[in-house]
Amino acid sequence: MSGAAVTVEGMSKASAPSGDELLKVLSALGNPHRMRIIAALSEGRNYVSALAREIGMGRPLLHMHLQRLEAAGLVTGSLELSESGKAMKYFELSPFSYVLTPDAVAEAARTLTEDEKTTVKESAS
Amino acid sequence: MSGAAVTVEGMSKASAPSGDELLKVLSALGNPHRMRIIAALSEGRNYVSALAREIGMGRPLLHMHLQRLEAAGLVTGSLELSESGKAMKYFELSPFSYVLTPDAVAEAARTLTEDEKTTVKESAS
DNA sequence: GACACCTGTCAAAGAAACCTGACACATGTC
DNA sequence: GACATGTGTCAGGTTTCTTTGACAGGTGTC
Numbered sequence: 001m002s003g004a005a006v007t008v009e010g011m012s013k014a015s016a017p018s019g020d021e022l023l024k025v026l027s028a029l030g031n032p033h034r035m036r037i038i039a040a041l042s043e044g045r046n047y048v049s050a051l052a053r054e055i056g057m058g059r060p061l062l063h064m065h066l067q068r069l070e071a072a073g074l075v076t077g078s079l080e081l082s083e084s085g086k087a088m089k090y091f092e093l094s095p096f097s098y099v100l101t102p103d104a105v106a107e108a109a110r111t112l113t114e115d116e117k118t119t120v121k122e123s124a125s
Numbered sequence: 126m127s128g129a130a131v132t133v134e135g136m137s138k139a140s141a142p143s144g145d146e147l148l149k150v151l152s153a154l155g156n157p158h159r160m161r162i163i164a165a166l167s168e169g170r171n172y173v174s175a176l177a178r179e180i181g182m183g184r185p186l187l188h189m190h191l192q193r194l195e196a197a198g199l200v201t202g203s204l205e206l207s208e209s210g211k212a213m214k215y216f217e218l219s220p221f222s223y224v225l226t227p228d229a230v231a232e233a234a235r236t237l238t239e240d241e242k243t244t245v246k247e248s249a250s
Numbered sequence: 251g252a253c254a255c256c257t258g259t260c261a262a263a264g265a266a267a268c269c270t271g272a273c274a275c276a277t278g279t280c
Numbered sequence: 281g282a283c284a285t286g287t288g289t290c291a292g293g294t295t296t297c298t299t300t301g302a303c304a305g306g307t308g309t310c
Contacts, residue, residue, distance in 0.1 A: 031268095112161065
């Protein structure tokens with residue numbers, strides 16, 4: 001949808017991510033809890049409550065962090081039914097790959113939307 | 126100073142950054158203004174006041190952001206004397222390189238110091 | 251001296267991120 | 281029904297980040 005071209009299978013390739021995308025990924029990863037969640041998930045998929053117990057944090061909090069990670073496209077969640085009929089939300093890592101170099105960041109920065117706080121406004125002439 | 130082994134010239138190589146280091150880099154880069162600063166600096170070194178005018182932000186703010194970037198090892202500042210004797214602080218990009226993949230993040234997360242907030246307290250029994 | 255430029259810092263306001271406890275809803279077992 | 285498991289959300293307080301304006305200092309020129 002923007003900038004780059006490379007599009008491998010269902011995997012986001014690192015070639016020239018849009019500024020907004022990179023920004024979302026970086027701010028999502030720039031948090032100790034979220035990094036730890038990635039680590040926990042790297043050992044296999046798991047559902048929220050179990051994950052919460054494993055990492056030792058409240059469910060509401062975990063839920064919110066997972067949401068942030070999912071919004072950045074780093075993890076994927078899917079609601080499934082267990083054998084007993086209980087609904088469980090399983091999360092797993094999405095295969096991502098980003099390269100951080102001065103030029104890569106600079107390049108992405110130029111495509112930053114900046115403040116999309118400009119809800120409406122911008123048509124004078 | 127930690128984990129990895131690779132050590133090229135005077136450049137921080139991406140092999141296995143410590144959790145704390147990666148965290149600092151990611152949170153430093155996860156900010157639109159800071160990304161834009163990197164972009165501006167990618168076109169050459171510059172001093173604070175000029176940079177502030179170019180990007181369009183207050184000096185105190187820029188100063189603070191540059192400090193954050195420098196603390197993460199992404200830019201370098203050096204106070205120099207201009208011909209006229211004026212003191213100018215020039216900043217320039219440091220050559221960094223980090224690879225972001227699920228495993229790389231997970232690996233780094235395991236070496237997280239987390240809360241060094243344990244100032245004092247912890248001795249009941 | 252008054253003005254231009256540069257450097258740095260501080261305090262207080264504002265915004266955004268974070269975290270917690272309580273609540274809602276399901277299901278299956280004793 | 282009472283209890284365990286799972287899901288989700290919301291209000292509110294706390295903490296951290298961001299931003300601004302005012303101030304300190306320095307230099308050199310008119």
